[in-house]
Amino acid sequence: MTTRSRYLLLLGLRWLPVGLMIPVIVLLPLERGLSIAQVGAVAAIQGFTVLFLELPTGGLSDAVGRRPVLLIAGVVNLAAIVLWTVADSVPMFALVYLLQGVYRALDSGPLEAWYVDSALAEDPEADIEAGLSHSGVVLGLAIAGGALLSGGLVWLGPLGWGPLGSVSALTVPVLVALVLSLLGTVALALLMSEDRPARGLAGLAASVRGVPAAIGGALMLVRRSRVVFALILVELFWSFGMVTFEKLMPVRLSEVMGDPGAAAALLGPVNSVAWLASAAGAALVPLLARRLGPAWTSVALKIVQALTIVAMGLLGGPAGVIAGFLLCYAMHGAANPVHAGLLHRQAEGAYRASLISLNSMVGQPGFAIGAIVLTAVAGQAGTPAAIVTGAVVLGLAAPLYLLRPKKEFREQSPSGISGSLAL
Missing domain, CATH: 1.20.1250.20 (MFS general substrate transporter like domains)
Structure with missing residues (x-):
């Protein structure tokens, strides 16, 4: 599989769960008792978290490596979605958005930077713009497909089976997004390769100091x-x-x-x-x-x-x-x-x-x-x-x-x- 193919596959797996979440991201907290003003307030936490962490996490990616930062981001995202499935109060949703902000900050840039670095390493004259335009296609299709799938899942109604018991219709897309996010994190571990020497704890500390x-x-x-x-x-x-x-x-x-x-x-x-x-x-x-x-x-x-x-x-x-x-x-x-x-x-x-x-x-x-x-x-x-x-x-x-x-x-x-x- 080429570098571009791996990049586009990983990108699609990253954004498909987002498409699933978009149609229910406001309606679900409202269903669980939050007011519209409270939803707006907790959602703002994500933006401020990204604002303060965006540049430091980008520096961390440059210092430590793209792959480890993305794997950490995947774990944080999984924790946030798990909390999404059960959150029913302002503090719990605030924690959800805080974790989502950390995830977005960690996730912003490393995958794209890995693709460009890898493509230019293979061919200094590589047409990276073409790969980036293809990524825009994949991103749009993933979100559109996820949104349509989410609407279909909600239309089918609540789940009345499984270990969680009865699950509301609005929660079903979140559960599917959780499974797809887990798949995306596993795919990152398997498909993303990075030529960075293992240097032990001392090397890791030096990399962090390089942020x-x-x-x-x-x-x-x-x-x-x-x-x-x-x-x-x-x-x-x-x-x-x-x-x-x-x-x-x-x-x-x-x-x-x-x-x-x-x-x-x-x-x-x-x-x-x-x-x-x-x-x-x-x-x-x-x-x-x-x-x-x-x-x-x-x-x-x-x-x-x-x-x-x-x-x-x-x-x-x-x-x-x-x-x-x-x-x-x-x-x-x-x-x-x-x-x-x-x-x-x-x-x-x-x-x-x-x-x-x-x-x-x-x-x-x-x-x-x-x-x-x-x-x-x-x-x-x-x-x-x-x-x-x-x-x-x-x-x-x-x-x-x-x-x-x-x-x-x-x-x-x-x-x-x-x-x-x-x-």
Whole structure:
């Protein structure tokens, strides 16, 4: 099995349980007695945990190795899902989200960094963008498939058998996610190989002491490279704008339909189709990148995505809102692998996971600020105005992709023709 095949298989196993959990992640705590305000409060714990741990865990991955960090993450995730199956109070759900935050921080970056390092070690001219675009396809299909499977499991109703006795319909997808997460962790142990010498406890201690150096190396890349700094700023603006289609779209759909219940029922299949659209965008983007180059492709995708968000906010009727939403997700799925490829081209192998974590970490405050600002705008000026505002901020990221390094360097294009990478 090739490195790319192993990477895509492990990625699919990582995100399929997420798709199963998405449709019930709010409804299950409500069923067990939490209020909507309490659900929001405990869910925020995950975001703050990721924010504080993202960069240190990225440094840990660079210092200790991708495989051990991912295996630790898998164990933490299993503990969180086990607790999900029985949690019935605010403190228990708070612990669930704390563990999920630790898992997300540990899991963010190492698998992708392992794939890129392994692919470039096998072939320095490897087309990593193609592999990353394939990963976007797999991610979208896994989440969409998991969400559809979750809906089917809930529709079948509660389980009245087994060692747990009667299990509610909303808990069934969580149990299936637990089994698939266990399978994914075992697959990591079997399929992920890493060439790092065993050095005993002393070597492990030395690696852990290297975490600050790995973090410092990633920060140094940002300080000395205006291209890396620009890419990090893109992530900040992008995350701000993501609030429009992740948080405000359901509100907008409810407004144009005039029936919150009908809008909620429609959101399930619409979200599944959106992830399929994201997968389609990721599958098609290599064709565009070969013609325009990664930088200009990123500019075009950001501008078009901003326009689809404007459409989502201004078009009348459910059909217009949903059409804008689906096109937005297609652009989102296409943009992710190109942005990741540009970031990887600027990263040094020793600090690769740290830089990915830094990029991800910037997204946390970006999204949080966007949520605060745009919901305030929605309250004062209406949801369409808030959505358009978010679209404008997201679109402002587009020119940052054109920032060139002080010294332009050359690389082999996927076609084998040497050319400059203008960023």
